[in-house]
Amino acid sequence: MGCQELPPLDTRIPSHAFGRDEVPNTALGREIARDTAAHPDESGVFALTEPRGAFAARAMLAATAEHTLDVQYYIWRHDITGTLMLKALLEAARRGVRVRLLLDDMTTASLDPMLAALDTHENVEVRLFNPFVHRKFRFIDFITAFARANRRMHNKSFTADNSATIVGGRNIGDEYFGASEHLMFADADVLAIGPVVKAVSWDFDRYWASASAYPAASLLPPSSASAQAEIFGAAARVANGPEANKYLDALHEDGTIDALLTHNLPFIWAPTQMLSDDPAKGVGKASPEALLVTRLSKIIGAAVGRFTLISAYFVPTQAGTDALVALARRGVDITILTNSLEATDVAAVHAGYARYRKTLLEAGIVLYEMRSGNAKTNMAVFGSSAASLHAKTFSIDGERVFVGSFNFDPRSAQLNTELGFVIESAILAQRIAAQFNTAPQYAYRVMLSNDGNVYWLEQCDGKTLRHDEEPYTSIWKRMGVRLLSIMPIEWLL
Known part of the structure; x- marks a missing residue:
C-alpha cells in the first residue's frame, strides 16, 4: 500500500453489542x-x-x-x-x-x-x-x-x-x-x-x-x-x-x-468488576483517573494482611518498589512469582526487574522465579506444564482476585491498554495463594545472603541446590542483562 497516512475514520459504520440491555434470545x-x-x-x-x-x-x-x-x-x-x-x-x-x-x-x-x-x-x-x-x-x-x-x-x-x-x-x-x-x-x-x-x-x-x-x-x-x-x-x-x-x-x-x-x-459466583483502560490511552489522551493502573493501585494499597502477585513481566519501577516496601513495613505479607532469566522470553524485562530485586528482598518480600522447563508444574491455576510464565493475577487478603492482561510493568501502566476482572471470591483468592505452597516444585526461591548478595534455591530430586548466579544461564546472557539494567529503557518495557 502506497498510502503514507492513516485513512479517515468517518467511513466507519457504527455497531453495538447485541442485546446489551436484555437477555439475548439464544x-x-x-x-x-x-x-x-x-x-x-x-x-x-x-x-x-x-x-x-x-x-x-x-x-x-x-x-x-x-x-x-x-x-x-x-x-x-x-x-x-x-x-x-x-x-x-x-x-x-x-x-x-x-x-x-x-x-x-x-x-x-x-x-x-x-x-x-x-x-x-x-x-x-x-x-x-x-x-x-x-x-x-x-x-x-x-x-x-x-x-x-x-x-x-x-x-x-x-x-x-x-x-x-x-x-x-x-x-x-x-x-x-x-x-x-x-x-x-x-x-x-x-x-x-x-x-x-x-x-x-x-x-x-x-x-x-x-x-x-x-x-x-x-x-x-x-x-x-x-x-x-x-x-x-x-x-x-x-x-x-x-x-x-x-x-x-x-x-x-x-x-x-x-x-x-x-x-x-x-x-x-461472586461480585465481579471489569476494569479497563480508557481506549483514549491508545493515542495518549486518557486521564490518570481513567487508567486501570490507578484503580489497581487503590485496590492493592488497601491490603492489610496478604498480597500475592503472579506476573510474567514484573518491572515494579522505583515508585512501585517503594509502594510494595511500604506495604511490607505495614505488616502485609507479600509473595511474588515472576519469570527467571532462564524462563523469560524478554530479557530486557528481566533486567528491569532485577535492579529492584535486592530492595524487595531487604523489605522481607518473598520472591519466586519460575524455572524453565521441561518439568511439570502441577500449578492448578495455570495447567499441567509450562516453560515460561505468562499469567497476570494477584490475590489480596484471601478475599479478592485480579485476572486479566495487566503486567506489573511500565508498559502496561502507561502505554498499552489493558483489561481484567476483580473477583470478590475467597475461594479463588485462596487457590492462588495456595500455589505458593508447592512453589519450590516449579520455581526458584530467591534469597539474600548475610553479605547482601542474591542467590537462588532449587529443589531437585529431594535435594536443595544453591545457585550464586542466575540459574542455568550463560555468562553472556547475564552480562547482557546487567548492561540493560543500567540503561534508561525502563519506560519502554
Missing part, C-alpha cells in the same frame, strides 16, 4: 439466564486451567453463538490455533452470526491476506488498533509516528451472544494453548457469565468506536469472497498435522460449553 442466553437468576448481582466465573481446554472453550463458544461474536486480541498468530480459530469465526459468519474482530496491528503482518479475506464476508468486520501505515516495512512507522506506534492494545476478550465471555492473559497462538514445540506459556483465563459480560460488551463497543480502531478494508490489499476458501484450505492443511489433531481431539473431549448449556459447570 440457546446460550436462555440457559445462562436460568443460572444467573439465582445469583442476582453476582457473576459466575470458571477458571480455564488447561491450555487445550482454553482453546476448546473459545472454539465451542464460536460454534455455539447464534447472533454475535465480539473478539478482541493483542496477538493472533498465523499458526495452528490461529488458523483454526479464524476458520471458526468464518464458519460462525456463514451461519449468520455477526462477527466483529478487533486486533492490535503489532503482529498481524503475516495475517493480512487472511484478514482481508475474512473481512469480505457480509457478516464480518475486522478493525485494526493503531495500525501501521507501512504494511511491509512497519519499522518506518516507529520512525515517523513513534508516539502512536509505541502504544498497543493488550486487551483480550472473546464474547458470544453477549452472554458468555473469556477474559485473561492468553492471546491466540500455539504457545498459549500448548501446541508450540519451542515454548509453552503458563497462563490464566476465566469464562464468565452474568452482569460482568455486559460490562465487557460495553467496553468492546467503546474500543470498537475509538479513535484507534481502523477498518481493515481501508488498510489491507483488496480481497474477494472467493479468497475465503483459503482460510478453509489453510485450516485443512494444518488439521492434517499431528499437533493439530490434539486440538481437534480437545474440541470433541472438552465438555465446558456442554456443561454450561446443561447447568453442570461448577461456577464460582
Whole structure:
C-alpha cells in the first residue's frame, strides 16, 4: 500500500453489542439466564486451567453463538490455533452470526491476506488498533509516528451472544494453548457469565468506536469472497498435522460449553468488576483517573494482611518498589512469582526487574522465579506444564482476585491498554495463594545472603541446590542483562 497516512475514520459504520440491555434470545442466553437468576448481582466465573481446554472453550463458544461474536486480541498468530480459530469465526459468519474482530496491528503482518479475506464476508468486520501505515516495512512507522506506534492494545476478550465471555492473559497462538514445540506459556483465563459480560460488551463497543480502531478494508490489499476458501484450505492443511489433531481431539473431549448449556459447570459466583483502560490511552489522551493502573493501585494499597502477585513481566519501577516496601513495613505479607532469566522470553524485562530485586528482598518480600522447563508444574491455576510464565493475577487478603492482561510493568501502566476482572471470591483468592505452597516444585526461591548478595534455591530430586548466579544461564546472557539494567529503557518495557 502506497498510502503514507492513516485513512479517515468517518467511513466507519457504527455497531453495538447485541442485546446489551436484555437477555439475548439464544440457546446460550436462555440457559445462562436460568443460572444467573439465582445469583442476582453476582457473576459466575470458571477458571480455564488447561491450555487445550482454553482453546476448546473459545472454539465451542464460536460454534455455539447464534447472533454475535465480539473478539478482541493483542496477538493472533498465523499458526495452528490461529488458523483454526479464524476458520471458526468464518464458519460462525456463514451461519449468520455477526462477527466483529478487533486486533492490535503489532503482529498481524503475516495475517493480512487472511484478514482481508475474512473481512469480505457480509457478516464480518475486522478493525485494526493503531495500525501501521507501512504494511511491509512497519519499522518506518516507529520512525515517523513513534508516539502512536509505541502504544498497543493488550486487551483480550472473546464474547458470544453477549452472554458468555473469556477474559485473561492468553492471546491466540500455539504457545498459549500448548501446541508450540519451542515454548509453552503458563497462563490464566476465566469464562464468565452474568452482569460482568455486559460490562465487557460495553467496553468492546467503546474500543470498537475509538479513535484507534481502523477498518481493515481501508488498510489491507483488496480481497474477494472467493479468497475465503483459503482460510478453509489453510485450516485443512494444518488439521492434517499431528499437533493439530490434539486440538481437534480437545474440541470433541472438552465438555465446558456442554456443561454450561446443561447447568453442570461448577461456577464460582461472586461480585465481579471489569476494569479497563480508557481506549483514549491508545493515542495518549486518557486521564490518570481513567487508567486501570490507578484503580489497581487503590485496590492493592488497601491490603492489610496478604498480597500475592503472579506476573510474567514484573518491572515494579522505583515508585512501585517503594509502594510494595511500604506495604511490607505495614505488616502485609507479600509473595511474588515472576519469570527467571532462564524462563523469560524478554530479557530486557528481566533486567528491569532485577535492579529492584535486592530492595524487595531487604523489605522481607518473598520472591519466586519460575524455572524453565521441561518439568511439570502441577500449578492448578495455570495447567499441567509450562516453560515460561505468562499469567497476570494477584490475590489480596484471601478475599479478592485480579485476572486479566495487566503486567506489573511500565508498559502496561502507561502505554498499552489493558483489561481484567476483580473477583470478590475467597475461594479463588485462596487457590492462588495456595500455589505458593508447592512453589519450590516449579520455581526458584530467591534469597539474600548475610553479605547482601542474591542467590537462588532449587529443589531437585529431594535435594536443595544453591545457585550464586542466575540459574542455568550463560555468562553472556547475564552480562547482557546487567548492561540493560543500567540503561534508561525502563519506560519502554
